[in-house]
Amino acid sequence: MHTLSSAQLAPGGPVFSPVAAGLWRLHDWNFSPAELAAWVERAIHLGITTFDHADLYGGFRCEALFGQWLKANPGQRENIQLVSKCGIKPLDASRGWQVKHYDSSHTHILASVEASLRNLGTDYLDLLLIHRPDPLMDPDEVAAAFASLKQSGKVRHFGVSNFSPSQFALLASRTPLLTNQLEASLLHTAPLFDGSFDQCLQAGIRPMVWSPLAGGRLLQAAAHPALHAALQQMAAELAVTPATLALAWLLRHPARPIPISGSRSLHSLDEAAAACRLQLERQHWFALLEAAHGHSLA
Template structure:
């Protein structure tokens, strides 16, 4: 069972660090406009980002320029109860109970000044998740017009299948980069292809480690990629996005930058046709050995 996927842009803008960008409301509006001009129409949030404050910062921009909402898809995540000054939990934990998911969706709608969320993901697999109950929560919020589509993030293939059997999911947001390739072997990308659902990919630049990491793997991969990038006439960042985009599951990579130039580098990867040998050269550098 699968659902018709939302029309996400091929590259998605991630808002995890928006609080660190220190942009005024006017600057946030301009940043959104520039992303849209580049064809980035999907914006990825989570309730916990920015110490539970990131969504509201984006929402202030939408409140200042309401017409922008009609030109974008809003994605957010919930399900992690993260300790913070405003949330004095005894311990960080997961919660996919009906009450919590409903409350967080309502809060995200308020934060983002929107009547509907285009896509909501369960942020991490909750070991205490009751799939039938959660699916009923999905149906209720969809029926109420508050959420258009549902998905998950960081779920294994079996965890995805369990919930997808109860309610159709449209994506699994996974980590994938030239420095982190577990998704190539753990069945999650195979499942995405099987179901015809495009995965979303977080940290395609390895959290910046691709550029600055001094560990052996990062040094090897950076050296290999520099030579390839030079041949293609593109930046290292563009090559990293092109490497992710080359996978036949047709991933939607998520940026993590407040720099418009960084957004341009990501979008430039859409025009790169990466040769299979070059893709495997990066794989080999990451693994430290040839294919079997």
């Protein structure tokens, strides 16, 4: 069975796995029920028990696909953690959405959660995130929606995704936030330097990280030849794959980010689990940062 060490997302928060499994592309994977079951059960066996969703993934179809597995295996609910997001309304004439926009209103948050619970086949979410910062967000209205969902037991904890430090601070002044899910990788190091990870450390919360392998570009020489070469060489020295090394680079940060692995490959789940067991030395970490930035430190 799994050997990964789980940890709290924040004081008083849920216990998550150190890496999460992302379901953004689940609809595109065209899994049969048996293939989906094998993928989910492999993740759980490895200790990857946190599953990251959003209402609109796969044209609002991914949660229901995962829900088919959960409804067939209801006993597994207590062994996993479900994360979902809401607030993005893409262009969709059939829904009356004539332009892509964001909606953090009380009504939309509650309606989105009801749909997610129904599709996933569960009566609660472990964590709900506001998917994108909404320029029209009323923080008091969002706080009221979160309080209602918590009181009803439909959502246990809350956070945000893609919020700047000031946007996070604004909403956190009204309601407890347990994470900020951000894009971060060796090809997108901004959160390490723009105050985002600093803020998480200050608040004692763990950021979640989407696209930790830059959508696979990190593993392609064309995206950044020097970084690709450095990853290949160091991975060979450490007897791991470049993907495991790139994930371990993120995990080395003291904010203890939780990378989200979003591949249909069972091997990718193995690589993510292996990253949790690879403790990079400081010089290894900085060597990769130097390769990513293309220059040594000042």
